[in-house]
Amino acid sequence: MLLRFFLLVFFSVLLSSCTSVSTTSTSSATKNKGSDVSKPVLEPAPSPRPAPAPVASSPSSAKSLSAPSVRVAAKPSSSSSSSGLTKKPSRPSHIPQSGLLTAGEIDDNLNFKEFKRYAKRVKDKQNGNGNLAQYPSVIDKGVIHLQVVDTTGRGLSNVHLKIAGQTYYTRSDGHFYLYPGYEIPQLDSSKLTVTLLSNDSQRNRALKTTVINTRKTGVQKITLTGQQNTLPKGLDLMFVIDTTGSMQDELSYIKSELKSIINRVKRLHPETSIRYGLIVYRDVGDQYVVRHYKFQNSLSAMETLLKKQNANGGGDYPEALDAAVEKGVRADWGKGNRARLMFLIADAPAHINGVNKAFNAAKIAHQKGIRIYPLGASGVKDEAEYLMRHIALISNGRYQFLTDDSGVGNKHQEPNVACYVVTRLDQLVVRTISSELSGRRVEPSKAEMIRKVGKYDNGLCL
Known part of the structure; x- marks a missing residue:
């Protein structure tokens, strides 16, 4: 009897202990779950197609392999694209050194004979089967090349x-190229007949x-007598950038x-006042087609605007290049003896129905003394x-291009050029701006x- 009593007590205590452990475990689990809800751990969505591991022995691929690839669904190639190419995928944003x-x-103006052969x-x-057959004719009547100089x-x-x-307008070195077949x-x-007017914007x-x-x-x-060479003391600098993916x-x-x-330009030309303009563009059907930011004097404000931009959209090969350049040439450019530069940074042409607008925008730039320097990017x-080379030619600018070096x-x-010199891009941009401000080719x-x-000699292909 006594044995049965002790056994009953033992099993009662054991059952109570198990119930307590179960309750504690349940409470602890509930607490932890509540903690997860209040501080969720967000994981990035898996990439549709993981990138391969970086290969240390291949420097040229280091950037494209440094982050997971993001596949962008390409729109079907439009009928306006002769190449049938789709845009390359966008990549995660990073700010490199x-x-x-x-x-x-x-400089196709300086190398006009070679440009004719290229075209x-x-x-x-x-x-005769591609889009170029529909492009305007520019060089059929040759080029008129003038230089206005002082008595020295x-x-x-x-x-x-x-x-x-x-x-x-003449360039700061006095040179001027006109293409009568188009202009x-x-x-x-x-x-x-040519009438020469003073560069005083008030009197002309x-x-x-x-x-x-x-x-x-x-x-x-x-030759103009009684006139002295006066270099530009002001610079209007505009960037027109394709911001598709x-x-x-x-x-x-x-x-x-x-x-x-800009810091290097200021060290070379400390007396020059600079205004900055920005236009970014994509294509019809994207978040926006063209965004225009007016000229301003602040470099930090320009940097802030740039930092807000991102690359997205696009899909087919052509973009709204014509609308962006047209918007750019109609901006509030300064008058008188100023340098006016537009850097057009793009990797695709305009749609075929916008090509004439792009050519006409280059003609307007020429009439306003705006030199367009297109920069051909990868793609x-x-x-x-x-x-892009025709836009540079008409506006008396130069065509620039990235290299694999x-x-x-x-x-x-x-x-498709006969001669060129490769340097760092930032050095090329500084020389371009300095050339416009110093009145000589740098x-x-x-x-x-x-x-x-x-065979390259001061921009001339021998």
């Missing part, structure tokens, strides 16, 4: 030239009227390098290069040269 990209340039070669390649032979900056009812299509005479007084030979090759110099790397580099570029193919980013198409130093292609 300044001074990594490498680039070259070609014919690229058109012949399409055999130095070029005069921003002299107004009134030609066939239109007013143009004065009604011209059928070998003689053309006539200084000289002369007659030039439209069929003469080479430069025709016009394929341009992530280029946008990141612009954010990274702008400040160091540029024949049609984009052809359009840095080993950074996607592969860049070799440009060439790279030997220390800046990475490699040279063809």
